[in-house]
Amino acid sequence: MMKVVITVVGTDQVGIIAKISTILAEHGVNILNINQNILDGYFNMVMIVDMTSATVPLKEVQKLLTAKGVEMGLEIKAQHEDIFMLMHKV
Amino acid sequence: MINIQDILETNRMIQENNLDVRTITMGISLRDCCHPDIDVFCDNIYRKITHNARDLVRVGTDIEEEYGVPIINKRISVTPIAIVAESCKTDSYVKIAYALDRAAKEVGVNFIGGFSALVPKGYTKGDRTLIKSIPQALAETERVCASVNLASTSAGINMDCVREMGEIIKMTAELTKDRDALGCAKLVIFANAVEDNPFMAGAFHGVGEAETTINVGVSGPGVVKRALEEARGRDLGVVAEIIKKTAFKITRVGQLVAQEASKRLHVPFGIIDLSLAPTPAVGDSVAYILEEIGLESCGAPGTTAALAMLNDAVKKGGLMASSFVGGLSGAFIPVSEDAGMIAAVERGALSLEKLEAMTCVCSVGLDMIVVPGDTPTSTISGIIADEAAIGVINNKTTAVRIIPVPGKTVGDRVEFGGLLGHSPVLKVNQFSCETFINRGGRIPAPIRSLTN
Secondary structure: OEEEEEEEEEEEOOOHHHHHHHHHOOOHHHHHHEEEEEEEEEEEEEEEOOOOOOOHHHHHHHHHHHHHHHHHHEEEEEEEEEEEEEEEHH | OOOOHHHHHHHHHHHHOOOOEEEEEEEOOOOOOEEEEOHHHHHHEEEEHHOOOHHHHHHHHHHHHOOOOEEEEEEEEEEEHHHHOOOOOOOOOHHHHHHHHHHHHHHHOOOOEEEEOOOOOOOHHHHHHHHHHHHHHHHHOOEEEEEEEEEEOOEEEHHHHHHHHHHHHHHHHHHHHHHHHHHHHHHHEEEEOOOOOOOOOOOOOOOOOOOOEEEEEOOHHHHHHHHHHHHOOHHHHHHHHHHHHHHHHHHHHHHHHHHHHHHOOOEEEEEEOOOOOOOOOOOHHHHHHHHHHHHOOOOOOOOOHHHHHHHHHHHHHHHHHOOOEEOOEEEEOOOOOOOOHHHHHOOOOHHHHHHHHHOOOOEEEEEEEEEEEOOOOOHHHHHHHHHHHHHHHOOEEEEEEEEOOOOOOOOOOOEEOHHOOOEEOOOOOOOOOOOHOOOEEEEEOOOOOOOO
């Protein structure tokens, strides 16, 4: 399984999850977990996805998400999960 | 499953606290490039470097994007040129520096280290030619870094070379005076130099190293400072513990990057260098950590103790996070590259003498020290000798990267730009050591017991 962590931060608005999950679905990326909340009007989301059956490489997904982020005024990052796993586990 | 808080913490470290991997450095042996004809030799090294490192920058950028962690520099270190160029029939190695510079530009790395000589006990013919070529080589190339190891705990201090390096530094400054003596920022004088250092300007690929290796230097003063903000008012045991934990996290990122780079480039992983390397960016300073620990300014009494604890805790945390640790591994205190150090000098809190004391407990030495252009050659040699003695007696690496800027004096400011930063000109002790330096010879290796 190739897990990727997607983090989204920005001003809350209608359709953030919808638009992001559409991009993911269109490229065969499976969502495993979503954690989302609104803090002081700021939208915060951490999404864990599986890219094992993805039709495009991570780089491409990053590009699409970044473009969508720019369009919606959000900061969207997609990172390989290893950086988080290794940093916080002995 | 990964904890959400951990994810947010990692990204905060990267975005707000300047967590990055400072350098992926590929070490390349040039031992099979020797040739009596210098042009053939230059061709050999150019071809070998550009072949081995052709994918270095691309792979570095790929890893950076995939994991979302900045990798600031991709660099190359090579076998000390004084060794591999020794059989060339020539009296100058400047041409070789050109070839290194061309190779660095071709593969897109910003520095290439290894225009170096190792002379703790004495010179060979190649060592003399290399050292003589340093000023012109640094003035006429952009990316080549030079270093000279002139002392070791097992050999003592080569005082003839100490004297000569004073002159070489002044000549380098003179030849690059139109750029605020920038050439001197690319020249490091070592005692007990290490063979696997990934950091510039002192990196070279030692003769005990493999054909090629990947060494990674981590960073993260900003992350340590931020973590310590949570512990205000707590005792120093807590402070040390927090530094250790933070160093562990920083090093893990370095380890991940090193392993990935090694795998993708098909080059064996060498070491992680656990150095807290600052940058001139606000919030990425070793001095600010010391101030967070409780000093009004870096340089105040207590600075050496706080730095000793910081350096030790970084190593303890980092060692747990990586199986292979090496290089310089310690907190760096380059003046011009650390916003807090610059501020401390400007407010009169930090002097050359205090910096020297600090180098007794941390890596790596008097680094990026800007001094008046009229500082006598023998005084520069004296500063080198003092620093070498600290390294030799304490069985540690020390270094001097000192920049006497022609036309500048105490109170002036010098701007190098980029990661090399800017600095006020430091005051130097006015009393002479000329007679001492002119004696020459060698200071014998020290005793290793009765060490008080």
